Amino acid sequence: MSFRLPTYLHPDFKKPPFDAAPEVVFKGVEHTGVAPLNYHATSIYPEYFHMGKGEWRLLRETRMDCVVTREKNGSLVVKEFRHLKPGDQVACGRAEDGVEGIFVNSDPFGAEADDARGFAFRTRITRETSFSIDYDQLYDLLDHERKKGSILWVLGPAVVFDRDARNAFALLVRRGYVHAMLAGNALAVHDVEASLFGTALGQEVYSKQAAPLGHYHHLDAINRIREVGSIEKGVFDGTVSTGVMRALIKKNVPYVLAGSIRDDGPLPGVIADVYTAQDQMRALACRATTVIALATQLHAIATGNMVPCYQVTEDNSVRPVFFYIVDMSEFAVNKLANRGSLSARSILTNVQDFVVTLERGLRKRVS
């Protein structure tokens, strides 16, 4: 296979200005959840902290908009403000070029080839941008990641609103292309509704016919699972006999269902506290080497906030994290870019087509 990971550009800390840079300064937290003045906030990029004597330590399991604490065992931890406790030692300094002992490596894998001389059309991604190549690259990437990486999917409910897309995603799970899943209550509700009644919000997922009293279906699905006790129990007792949740549970794929104010129910297992949900999402996100977000602005941006642009592998090499967002709207894509999640690649299409096409393309590889 032609797939090859790009090479990480290691900074040379023996050169100026690094060789003369001071140690990074840590200051103590005084009030719970409040960082000291001049705290350093993390980015999506590899960041190095000068711990003294020329040791520049790379952050692991980082994410943007957090602070860095030095733990008692000397390790550096990337922490949300809300987790700060009095006495925590927080790295300070806002210069990103090393002069305060902090270096943000904002070009970690080299700029992409850019041969646009002078003037070029079509510098922005729109619905008219071609994406055959994105599929082909994804086939290669996902085949690589299935064995050697960790693929995190972030799903909006549209994935289970359509019969073929729902089946295709369940197949991707079964074939090992899904290492973790993040979603909300609605994804699980309508997936269970489809299993119990063949509908989503009362509309049949294939024929689109409105079912009689179909507006009860999602409530009946929730009520049924609440009675059974959990989605897991529903899967194992046969109540939930098809779909995405069943595939995940059967395959022991970890997932987080984060609650939102839009929820009915909720289903058992949905996390009511959004910051607890963030913590659990991050626990999955910080292992991911590829993230694919499908038709969900809320969860895509939440995940984009948590995922750095790199991952340190077991053999201590640094590799990129690939982040794809698939959505119908230029706005969603631009909004993610405006949050600073600059490394996301966008595919502007309907996720129903995307999932079905992706599954078909990967299937050919396997067989």
Added chain:
Amino acid sequence: MSFRLPTYLHPDFKKPPFDAAPEVVFKGVEHTGVAPLNYHATSIYPEYFHMGKGEWRLLRETRMDCVVTREKNGSLVVKEFRHLKPGDQVACGRAEDGVEGIFVNSDPFGAEADDARGFAFRTRITRETSFSIDYDQLYDLLDHERKKGSILWVLGPAVVFDRDARNAFALLVRRGYVHAMLAGNALAVHDVEASLFGTALGQEVYSKQAAPLGHYHHLDAINRIREVGSIEKGVFDGTVSTGVMRALIKKNVPYVLAGSIRDDGPLPGVIADVYTAQDQMRALACRATTVIALATQLHAIATGNMVPCYQVTEDNSVRPVFFYIVDMSEFAVNKLANRGSLSARSILTNVQDFVVTLERGLRKRVS
């Protein structure tokens, strides 16, 4: 003023089939949070329950997708599934026409005049639909509601991303056009950021210039308020000297800031548990006589789920609840309609223009 509320069409329960209808059946809850089989789910419409002897009782403070319990004092309460406790008596029956003792009055205020004979163009609301009249009706409506109703605003952060829109909304608060506000962490964060730094996500709210190190601003704003202890304290000690949050707090307007997985921080006062947040949102929503949702799909749909199409006033008359959604996207509007919140009126425009125009139009009235 020309404003007049439409008249409620009271059902005549002395006529068939109501006169021969049975009492509604209540069944006991067995498991916490689980409704009995054949439970009745509420809608946005006025619903009547036959309590016996010809007494058809109208629900108050209802919302869709809940169940109805008969409390020990005999009152009927509209309850989310998650609040059900063993022994609760839940109304059962899915027929909506009275034959099971439940009547859903799905045409409470008469169909709007519809003179489309045979064939008509332009039956759907799009960005090309005129809306001069919507402004004029809103001026009348809001002037009426300011004194005699309760206006609930649901805000997306775009309202505070622009200087003039932010100022205009603060003026609406001060002039009494805002009786309650629902939003998320981001609205408050960027409003406070604008007060402290003049920016939103680091971009100046008037000049659009990127401020130096501006990507620290929203974190600095959160950190500062966490240090102060609350937004309220920040307002009263002068830290927060301008903006929407200040106007609300100064005027004692109740608000709910609901957490989401997208949040940085969060600010003190943001509710982490989304179902607690729902409860508090509903406590405000069930008083509302007019709801206006601006540029937020998440909060607009959440609120749409909670707001019925009618309100029972102090003198026991039934009046409509007006629900406006202002957004840039036909999708957002259609999505709300597809959830069953059918009575929403849509205005397709940028909320920055909407808020500024509305404030200006209302100001003329007052002066």
Added chain:
Amino acid sequence: MSFRLPTYLHPDFKKPPFDAAPEVVFKGVEHTGVAPLNYHATSIYPEYFHMGKGEWRLLRETRMDCVVTREKNGSLVVKEFRHLKPGDQVACGRAEDGVEGIFVNSDPFGAEADDARGFAFRTRITRETSFSIDYDQLYDLLDHERKKGSILWVLGPAVVFDRDARNAFALLVRRGYVHAMLAGNALAVHDVEASLFGTALGQEVYSKQAAPLGHYHHLDAINRIREVGSIEKGVFDGTVSTGVMRALIKKNVPYVLAGSIRDDGPLPGVIADVYTAQDQMRALACRATTVIALATQLHAIATGNMVPCYQVTEDNSVRPVFFYIVDMSEFAVNKLANRGSLSARSILTNVQDFVVTLERGLRKRVS
């Protein structure tokens, strides 16, 4: 195969009010291009004109927003206002129910089954509406139409901006699924550009790389074809060796390239006069039994205006014309609906995915 055309509901003209209806009145045109007062305007529906003695004549090759003239040979012709000449006899009357001798059959094939009792979610088509079934129905429909109907495609340039979509569409042409094509200058320009340079607007259609001096490519493509004399000559002399235009020309599929004010060039063969272009488009449109419009608002609406909802077949039976619009935007779809082209079915996705998926699905049938 399971495909079956729905049955036409023939009106019974022996019943009231038809049996007592007067003959339709014709009035003479006085000024070129001006219809007489009270002219009747056509719709997309089957319309019958009472010619006397109980003969109700059905319009053929009709379109909306035209008038009906009685020619010297007695035939009825549906004519654009701009083609009216002094002396033309124009049918008058605006009642659609027969009382003026004109009957508009606005429910020609029976309402679709609609079992929505009382209340239903999801009555509008959005990006979240499932469409697996649309593909399956299209496979059946297109297989039927390939042999027994006439499939008219209306193409926006996005179809040729992507390598795989461009190849897939060319395959559809070669396999006989394309009986006629309507498009603009841009479709042909970028198709030829892709053949000559592998780019569209200077961006490679597979790799998305910006080609050096790529902004010259579309001009060079136009200039080259102008030098050669026509796209046809370019195809036959080997200048244009791949793509959609080549496939059409090789297969003798008729097409219209209509000019617009946005054009560079134009290519030879593009029709500069838009009303001449309309006439030529209509000549193809009035034979169509299925129309599929891909990612072009301008051409989709223009074609929608020209295509009635029915076709009279050679054996004088009446069958429906199927009209699909595939687009990314709810707005485009609603806009078509608001023009009165009510019978269009919408698929909200990226046409690149649509064309590739459709070709793959149809290929399986054949093999």
Added chain:
Amino acid sequence: MSFRLPTYLHPDFKKPPFDAAPEVVFKGVEHTGVAPLNYHATSIYPEYFHMGKGEWRLLRETRMDCVVTREKNGSLVVKEFRHLKPGDQVACGRAEDGVEGIFVNSDPFGAEADDARGFAFRTRITRETSFSIDYDQLYDLLDHERKKGSILWVLGPAVVFDRDARNAFALLVRRGYVHAMLAGNALAVHDVEASLFGTALGQEVYSKQAAPLGHYHHLDAINRIREVGSIEKGVFDGTVSTGVMRALIKKNVPYVLAGSIRDDGPLPGVIADVYTAQDQMRALACRATTVIALATQLHAIATGNMVPCYQVTEDNSVRPVFFYIVDMSEFAVNKLANRGSLSARSILTNVQDFVVTLERGLRKRVS
């Protein structure tokens, strides 16, 4: 007033590489409408051609994607390919830096201040970008241009679909803020329909009520004007008593109504040949110092193709041409950017609000 035009950065042709640059080469056209090999294509930027002896001549009245001919009188003319005649002398060379005698000044007015150090959020214009400042800048700009410049408006029909927006635009015309107007048949049709019937496509422009038989209104409006002979005659005989077209005609503001394949009618005066229409549009566009395109992708892109980023004033100084596009869709804005019309500023809102707000803001200035 604070308005000041930015200063043009004149290239210094005495410096390298200009001082050693050859004369630009001209080659003769052999076939009508076909440029010679290696022709130079124009851009939106100021371009200079070395005519010999150190004379670098600046193009006037240029537009992108054309060629440059040396006329018999020695002048340079920017010409569309379709206007080339055998013998025409066309400038050749594709280097833009002067080494072939052609210099494209792609930074004519200095880069805008860009203080984004390192990393910044919000680099893209979306619906959440603030635009108070755009209004204020437009008030200053339009007041300046009313007297000292030339303001070209490009209108989509949405401007006349709403009563208040239609009235506001007519006021802008009357007050001198409109020096020329480009639109299509639909703008004029619905403007006349509003004057005759108070509707647009049959829907009342204020109340939104569907008028009885309202789908006849636009046809009746067209038919009436065709009978009268022209929109101008309709204005002067009182047939057309309100609206945008009346205001333009009364004020002698030149306009072009370009035909499209979507047209009904057309109205007299609509130009059927799109390339003739382009020529007439360009005749107005090449005088413009500010262009404002409202809710029309077709006409906005067509005009964007014709308008350079600068204008040479009577006193031979070089000033920028300001180009605003107001639309609901990020796609429309990105599409214009992808065509190379890079200097456009975008405002993402509904043009109904935009026009009403603009008129109100400008009115205050005058009074």
